[in-house]
Amino acid sequence: MTYCVALNLKHGLIFASDTRTNAGVDHIASFKKMTCFQNEGERNIFILTSGNLATSQAVIERLQQDIHGQMEKTVLNVPTLFDVADLIGVLSCQIAKQAAKVAQQEVVTFGSNFLVGGQIRGQAPKLYSVYSEGNCIAATEDTPFFQIGESKYGKPILDRVVTYETELAVALKAVLLSFDSSIRSNLSVGFPIDLMVYQVDSLRMPHGRRIHADDEYMLQICQEWGSGLVRLLMDFDDIPLDYTQ
Template sequence: MTYCVAMRLEEGLVFVSDSRTNAGVDHIAIFRKLHRFGVRGERIIVLQTAGNLATSQAVITRLQHQIQSNAERNLHNVATLFEAAEIVGECMAHEIQHVTGLAQSNEYDFSSSILIGGQIKGEPPELYSIYPQGNFIAATIDTPYFQIGESKYGKPILDRALNYHTPLDKALRCALISFDSTIRSNVSVGTPLDLIVYRANQFNLPEGRRLYDTDPYFSMIRQQWSDGLRSTMTNLPQPPDDYWR
């Protein structure tokens, strides 16, 4: 399984992805699901993938080949992130259609979902969620984040603590706590986590960071979050007697 979250905020963009894949309890592996493209000083584009691993890898490889061959339309020469999302959607729809045609039965799920975000010079930062069919939607001020994969455990934290005006440092903390809740509740999501934080209008290519369970900061906030929840629960007012009669 997978969990990825991406945020488009007033100050910039935050991307965090887990790296666990599994095909049954006896076949668990680590694969990177966060991929960075860009031209320093001119554009940064980040992709996050969930779903069928073979489909996701094929899409990323096709996008890389388009750049290397200087295709007429590729992630390094389109004028807008909307066009970049179109290219990714077209690649994904093509790959799914191709492998589905080769399959001898319909029992396999070849679908994949992709988040794409970034900024191209002259345009504001943008974030899109691309469906397996190749169409997509954009993040807005009212809906500043997207999730793909195992999203339900981490969503309540983001809904309560995050909005478009949230500073990047607080947004990253929200994302990491969202992952902690997901990891605790679903063994198919796990570390290491890959993250990239991009401040708007910088047009740099941040290397990002990989977080393991032993990362001091990640370990600290996970522990503080757990302790804080237990403390808050203990200090909540006792329910009235008629609640349990």
């Protein structure tokens, strides 16, 4: 499995992905699932992937080759972020179908999902979730984040904390705790976590950060979070239920 989250908020975009891939519990490996493309000062694009790793990697490889080969349409020259998402969707669908044909298996086995976001100069930042069927949906102010992969454990914290208006620093902490929830509960999600925070209109590639299992900051907020939750719960009034009977 995999766990990736991307947020399109008022003040910027956040991208985060784990690095675990698995085919059964005895076949676990680490792969980076975040790729960045940029034209300094003109566009910054971030891609997160889940699903069939061969398909995901082939899509990224093809996007890069198309740039080097100066093809007519590449992620660095199509007019909008929607066109970038569309490019990825079409490519991913083609590659999965081809693989299914070769293997004579169901195409669903080879499907990948992508979160694609960023900003092109003069345009608003955008975030798309690209389905394995090739089409995509855009994040909105009502639904400002998308998850792909093993998303259930990490969704409640985001649902409760994150709105379009949330400050990047606060949303980022919620994202880290969302990863912590997923990693605790599911072996198929694992450290390190790749993080990227893009500020609206900066049009510069952010520094980003890789967070390992022994990261001091991560350990500290997870511990403080756990004890903070218990304190919060203890402060609430008890439910008026006569359970001492």
